[in-house]
Amino acid sequence: MRIVIFGLTISSSWANGHATLWRGLCKHLVLSGHSVAFFERDVPYYANARDFFEIPGGRLVLYSAWEEVRSLARSAVLEADAAIVTSYCPDALAATELLLDQHRALPVFYDLDTPVTLATLQAGESVPYIGPRGLDGFALVLSFTGGQRLFDAFRRKLGAHDIQPLYGHVDADVHCPAAPEPHYRCDLSYLGTYSEDRQAALESLLVTPARSRQDLRFLIGGAQYPPDFPWSPNIYFVRHLPPSEHPPFYASSRLTLNVTRRAMAEMGWCPSGRLFEASACGAPLLSDSWPGIDEFFAPGEEIILTASSQDTLDALQLGESELATIAKRARQRTLEQHSSQTRAAELVALLERAANRGVRQPEAQGA
Known part of the structure; x- marks a missing residue:
């Protein structure tokens, strides 16, 4: 054609x-x-x-x-x-x-x-x-x-x-497992452009847990974040990342967070491209929930769902073996069903x- x-x-x-x-x-x-x-x-x-x-x-x-x-x-x-x-x-x-x-x-x-x-x-x-x-x-x-x-x-x-x-x-040739980079290493990452209608959820699911766990490192990557964003000493920031930097970013994350825009979450059946990119890179997924998410990843098996700061903190307590198994299943699902x-x-x-x-x-x- x-x-x-x-x-x-x-x-x-x-x-x-x-x-x-x-x-x-x-x-x-x-x-x-x-x-x-x-x-x-x-x-x-x-x-x-x-x-x-x-x-x-x-x-x-x-x-x-x-x-x-x-x-x-x-x-x-x-x-x-x-x-x-x-x-x-x-x-x-x-x-x-x-x-x-x-x-x-x-x-x-x-x-x-x-x-x-x-x-x-x-x-x-x-x-x-x-x-x-x-x-x-x-x-x-x-x-x-x-x-x-x-x-x-x-x-x-x-x-x-x-x-x-x-x-x-996701283009699995571009987004694939890579070696971790020291400057991206973190316990929980989030990659996304700033959006006002994601801000409340981002604060609940990442900023508040970061304040509770000052011993852990959190990382946000993206563009257009305002000067009054509620940073804390253990939340680090990387300005806009080109796609070539996504694999090491995700590879350096113990967990990576997905936050959906409010209008999309209310409608449901709205998988962000970031979910597929992160899973293709082998990062364990932590995401807010919305109707239809189970048609793309199996909760508890291929993705971890969070609805509160405590849910995020509980996810950060999971062992390395369990996170690795979840990440492996999600990557396989993505390559089979969600590739470009x-x-x-x-x-x-x-x-x-x-x-x-x-x-x-x-x-x-x-x-």
Whole structure:
């Protein structure tokens, strides 16, 4: 298949969860024989932290303004089998208009921020990457999260028809076991961009336990943390880490914590890409709980759930052998079910099914 993507970014992993996911998907789409072109507006805050410069075997188109790339984008769409617009794409509305005005490529919308989209709609606010016609014109709508409640809301509020989950994943060639690094060594780590709606949970599940256990070392990695973040002497900080540094970061963690954004946790079926990355690197997982988490990892066997500071402290008391067994099971589950290679195959199957459904069947001929 020839696939064109209009997305937020693939070139910079700074302060977003889109780039790493697209890198893994595009890589395995190309390895499977498909053609990929990714259109990304070249904005300063990603250009200044760019850590990916080309799609091997594919095409990365960086542009300054939509007008300068409109003609090229139109040609790419007319030559494509499927064209995908994503959430938070700066030119999502223009790209959507381009897709829906042609009848060649299968028009697809991929929301990698679905609960945030719905929370914005429920607040009566407009969604900058979805136009006034909603999602009615798309042949296929993909969602980074799942659950019937979410899909029903998309149908009711945005007019979406065929909605399918395409969950997070990990490129196991990039995220894999590595040697620990002394400067990352810790008893509990957390890797993630600062988010106000994760802050209360992060304080409960990491900051408060850190204050209780001054004998242990805690580590946070990420970007955009405010000056008034409630640090304590045993909580260390590493500013934004490129994907190449994730394996040693996780390998140096006795446990690593996942905290889900509030809107996503309330919807459920929302596995963060960080869960798959950490497990692929062999780190024992500690996570907040949400509906559907047991469809991705078995609680108590492949992942440890925490709902309070005490739960975190109890997890930190587990022995090395038990943590190693949990980590091994989670890594095996991830490699079998949550790899970028698996998701790329799922994406192609979804696109082919939607395309076949849209093909008009020939009328039966008379005898």
